[in-house]
Amino acid sequence: MLDINELFKEEYSVLEEARLAAADATLPADACREKLWSVAKHYQRLIRESYRVISRSDRAERELNRMNEQLQKLAAQLEYEATHDPLTAVFNRSAIINHINKSLTQANVALILLDIDHFKRINDEYGHPTGDRVICALVSRIRRALPESASIGRVGGEEFTILLPEARIEDAMIIASYIHSSLNASPLDVLPQQLVTASFGVSLGMKNSDFENLYSAADAALYTAKKRGRNQVALHEDFFRQAPPVQANIALVR
Structure with missing residues (x-):
């Protein structure tokens, strides 16, 4: 002292x-x-x-x-850096899963699962740097279509989830269809010579359920969208009566 x-x-x-x-x-x-x-x-x-x-x-x-x-x-x-994808700055896989599970403890949530169509062809034809720019441009276009409460996560190379807290299945279908239409309306600036499209699967998770069940339903819908020709929105049949198709190329998962 x-x-x-x-x-x-x-x-x-x-x-x-x-x-x-x-x-x-x-x-x-x-x-x-x-x-x-x-x-x-x-x-x-x-x-x-x-x-x-x-x-x-x-x-x-x-x-x-x-x-x-x-x-x-x-x-x-x-x-x-631990919670965000370094390329797109959206949530990475582990972070979006945690975010979804946390949201499910509070209310119902809607999930949109999307996968870029034929992305491997883009990488093979134009190279991976162009492929990265395509992903970033697509995420930017998606952001413009989302409400502030939504969260985007990259769960795979060209696969993304969109979390819509406290949303109805109708809301998720409208947003997925809007993004789908936006991608088909005009090419991305980084690849003006061709359209970059995506396939969508939509599902709803009830309060106190978990990510795995919600993701599985959305993934099943996404699989149907791809199986039926890609570049479309698909909804699991559990929710079909709640949200009838809002455009012609929305598929129903059976």
């Missing part, structure tokens, strides 16, 4: 001499002035040292604050 008396031992000694001198009525004025001057010099030194210590303390505090900010930024960056 820091001993204040030891730290300021010299100053205490000078102050004691000055106190004794002040109490000694017989002490000559010159001697009193000498003691007073000694006190003044030590006081000036004490002020300088105190300022130096305080300055060091301030610098140390600023440095600690700076390091703390850097650590917080690094922690946030690591958290982001």
